[in-house]
Amino acid sequence: MLRNGLQAWHIIVLLVIIVLLFGANRLPGMAKSVGESLKIFKREIKDLSEDDKPADKPADPSEPKA
Structure with missing residues (x-):
């Protein structure tokens, strides 16, 4: 039945x-949503991918500030 995959007329239908x-009135609101x-x-x-990255090395309080 769908051996040829999705064709242009399938999308039109x-x-x-x-x-x-x-209805045409509700479609813009649905697209915005x-x-x-x-x-x-x-x-x-x-945000999830940033959580997976290692955090910067915490500052050592014993090191002198520049």
Whole structure:
């Protein structure tokens, strides 16, 4: 059935169904919501990857300051 993968007409049919289900008025709000969610997700991934990096060497209080 789907041996040839996703084709252009599949995407067009999906877009038509989405517009019919949700209506053209609600789609911009949904797109904004998805965009904000992706921003939050990317920020959290970045924070997690920064947590994995080793911290800088803590300053030794016995060393003289320059």
